[in-house]
Amino acid sequence: MQTLFGLPMGGLAVGLAAALALLALGVLVLAWRHPILVKIGVRNIPRRRTQSVLIVFGLMLSATIIAASLGVGDTVNYSIRRSGIETLGHSDEWVRSRESRLFASDYFPVDRAREIESALRDNPLVDGVLPQIREVSPVINPAAIRTIPRTAIAAIDPDRTAGFGNTRTSDGKAVSISDLGRGEVLLNEDAQEELDAGPGARLILVTPTGRHEISVRAVVRNGNLAGSSPRVLMSLADGQGMFARTDQVNRIDISNAGDAFAGNQHSEEVTSTLRLLLADPVAAERLHSVLGTPRNRAMVRAAAESEPPGRLQSRFLRLAETLEAPRPSDEFKSLLSDTEIAGLVGLALERDGRAAEAVEFSALAAQLRLLSVDDIKSNALQDAERVSDGVTRLFLVFGSFSIIVGMLLIFLIFVLLAAARRTEMGITRAVGARRRQLVQVFVFEGVVYAVGAAALGTVIGLLASQLLVSFIPQSDQIGFRVVRHFEPRSAAVAFCLGLVLTLATVAVSAYRVSRVNVVSAIRGLEDETSHASAPAFGGRFSRLVAAAGEPAVRIFRRSAPRPTPSGGEPTPVRKGRPLRWAGTVVSAFWGVIYPFFRQGWPLIILGAYMTVQGTASAQAFGVRAGVSLTIIGAGLTLRWVLERLNVGYPKRGRIAFTAAGLLLILFWSMPFQWLFEIFGELEGGTEMFVLAGVTMVSAAVWVVMYNTSLFVWAANRTLGRIGRMTPVLRTAIAYPMAARFRTGLTLAMFALIIFTLMVIAILTNTSQIAFERPHRVTGGYEITASVPVDLAVPDINAALSGVPGVSGDDFLAIAGSTYIPARAREPAAKVQLWQPISVRAVDEVFLETNRLELAHYDPSYGRTPREIWDALRSDPDLAVLSSSALPARFEQQIEIHGTRYQSSQLLREAPEVMSAFVVELRDPAGARPPMTRTVIAVTDQLADLLGDFPTLTTGTEILGPLSAKPIPITNYHFRLRQGLNPVDVADRLETGLVEHGIEANVNERELRELLSVNNSLNQLFQSFMGLGLVVGVAALGVLSFRAVVERRQAIGMMKAIGFKPGMIALGFLMESSVVSLLGILLGIGLGSLISWNIVNELKNQIEGLRFTVPWGNVAAIVSIAWGFSIIATLWPAWQASRIYAAEALRYE
């Protein structure tokens, strides 16, 4: 991976290493100044080895989660890059016709290749120019009765393969295209496997000119020219003959200097050179004169300056500068050959009110590019980067729950360490240590744990990532083969980031636990410091003033020394004083403001401000976080007020935090529709999921832990009456409920993880709707078949009559459609750039028989899907848009095409109702005038499941205006008579219509495969979240170990009064079960609540979607989580049961 959250990984690694170096320096300075504190801290480590091992285990989780996320991202990135490289070989750029084959011939004279070759001969960045014919045709092996309807055919100029890598046979011998005789071909390994054809096999190649016999000379390894997926290699001359394209080619591949990976670094420069080379000088002159008028020069500059800063704007500004020159420069030609820049200029003309000139400009700009240049490898590698960045991001978002849980565990560990060492801490303070020195002791100890933990965590995380990628589905389902891989740089980032997070948590925890009342610590009494009220504002403020003024006082004293009360000289200013002074001032300042925060009102103000800002900028994060802060602030204020009213200590906290917790849960469970009505439309990404989880779980844990007495009462009333187990149950419930802080932390850990697992499980489960009503995905057709445009079927019904085993009666409907690439925009929307769209031109039968359903419709055209489709039949100017063309309500993590239409016509109040809106369409090259269609409905999201590209469906009447060339039907949708097996029919269609290269897919099978990919990804995420569960389980283990130590005497007493060893052990197991089951219950409840809300929102877009809890999955989650919590407690429980009563009773 090259980037993480858009930041370059290299820079991130260096930045983190620098931050770590600074931290290390700080720790070393402190250690040098107080070696005794280092000794106290570090010598604690070997005192309890088991505990130290557990601590390292607990602390390593952050690094583990980060390393696992990066490791999965690395594997995905490497696999996609490798797949791209395997497919493309050494080809870095493709030169092709600027027209799609659907609009014109995509062949051009081979002489153009000669010209390019000659122009690039001395270019050191290019080491190969290869003219070729690329086609997709059926290939048949009659001997084995095997057919591949869509085989990639590569007819290559044998004299120009230098620079494109070697081609080797399966046994490693070099073989070249120039070795092939007439009619001889090379098969790659994939083609050999599917056709079952070895060297010498005689095959049939079907082309538009007829059947051609070809002979296999050798089978070659995939990669380089042989690519991947079934491919046949032949000489260019043979290809030109078989496809009747004398002296023509349809693609020129360019290989940049360097190997298949390294060549990519020259891509931008070579692409620019090629574009310049392929620009039409006449068109360039005309464009320059059109844009060179004073009015247009000013217009282009203004438009460029109004673009957001970035690469596009700088290129646009450079274009404006080239217009100042008297003649079109090379840069001018190169810049305008870029469709993005040309699009911006066309848009500027339109906005200037000159639509006609804009059309003329677009046509001229299209002519400028004689041939188009695609930096194909660069795009493929960028796609790999985007996908892997998206995957890593997703993992880190889900992983952030585990990281938070890991931090809670660190906190818990330090709380327990502090509890264990309370007496020592009290004595250390009693002999003169300051609080910050206690913090340092913990920090020194924590640093040793953290370094070990980060190293171990990184290794385990990377190993875990290699296991996790096993859940990524197979290559035929996702388009690439998974190859395990990780970058050393990722290990460095995971180690550094894990260590920084751990150290930060250690520092905060150390500060928190270092607060100790000396007397109560030494005497082993309950610490009352937490209940003590802060000094009055005057006292706090005086402390701040005194701290801030200390240097001035010292300077004054130095100039006029006064004896100290004991009669000695004042203390001289020592080294390091400024740093200490700064620390004292910060601490005093915190002392001044902290009590106000405890009163809550500053949080109310901050929360209200965030809410207002969030509403103004339509950001869900600001609003949600703002309202939550306000509620928390209100809770604190209520507690403060109750304190003023002399309500007792536990009671006031219970009332205030129960109210705040319940309000928070209520706020986060509000249906999104209510939120919309209050705050308007808000935008939010996956960070909202994390915020929701953390806030809801914290709120629920508050409510539970502030009402433990109610739980104990309820438990005693119910569980507390089960025969001989009653005393065990009583103590098992009473102990965790009494240790509120520890239990609360552990509860939060379990609840957070289970919350995430529940949301994943429930949302994945909603995809089952596709199976319940498959016609919403398939349109009610069992088979979808497609043919290459050159082998189109003139009359499908006539063609079917010749297919063995198939009769016309087998089909209830045969609908036709054709997909054409186009550009579209919505004139009423803010964004006016032409966006890619796929126009689905459908025939009468499709409009008459399809059963696709609609998410939104304009009631003036019809109120049912049937009425809407009928409206399209009667008016060819109407169209239906796919859901994927609309702005996503929930942020898409992996968005490659980036096309979203900002339609303002959808009404939130009545989600199914919309107003029709106009969309402008044109061909991709912009060579023909635009046309319009009125969108009267939007298909429901399920209709996009088997194809994600934004699609506009309309009648075939659009084909004429969009393309000068007649476009045939290339897709057929078959509805079968009941009782027929679609798989058999699809096989017969492929065999019977092999001459047309027909590829027939059984829709239900496709759907199943898609859902199995979903399920695999679900398993992947659930396994990943399992890492977080380990933290919760580890926390229970740590707690149980600590409980055995703390309760040694109590266990002795229990044994004395009759508890059997088994009952003691059972008590410990029940105790951990109480915590884990309560956490699981909270997670299930809150996860279900938020999922219910999400599903309800999705219902607006996917009619019929139901909220269902996948109980099987939930049972598995509960069993695993509970089971592991029991396992983690087994050893301490056994230890507790083995405690010897007589010894324990003597234990102090």
Add this chain to the structure above:
Amino acid sequence: MDEFIIHARGVNKVYRSASAPVHALKDVGFDVKRGEMVAVMGPSGCGKTTLLNCLSGLDSVDSGEITIAGQSLAALSDDELSEYRARHMGFVFQTFNLLPVLSAVENVELPLLLAGVNPGRARRISRDRVATVGLADRENHLPGELSVGQRQRVAIARALANDPAIVWADEPTGNLDSENERDVMDLMCELNKQKRQTFVIVTHSDSVGVRAHRIVRMRDGVIEDHGS
């Protein structure tokens, strides 16, 4: 023989520490009559607590025989010993050893529940016991909310919860001031008189010893004086 509820003969107990074995009890013989209140006294480290632990079955012996109400402790497994303690013995410790997470009445209830008493009845009995020790108005307080004297009263109530035949008390007044010591001893003597329960009290305090029917004196793991 039956008049002795506690009967021990030839009891030896050796603690094997890393440096050298410590002979804590040396051929100890000890008998206590039913309903008797016996104080075991002696200097620190003489083996008083060890003797109490061994007699009550909390600790094992290396040799010798201990019989409680005719039942040989050696014949009981660990679980059977636990059950035996739950049904027939009560314990009072110097540091009270109340479970801090249970209220006074719940602490007292614990041995009853362990003995299989119905929860409703257990609650009634434990309330009665708590009232007996004079803490009826504090029955729902947690130990942390009680004074040390009150805590020890709760511990005594717990020891008496299931009407045990024997109450073992290890320095029951060790953590109390003289006033509380007197109150606690008054309580124990009263209960001993009323219910004819046997009390074995390990103590340093002469004022506790004089309240017992008999004082047994120990030194270096040996009973020097069985009292009279």
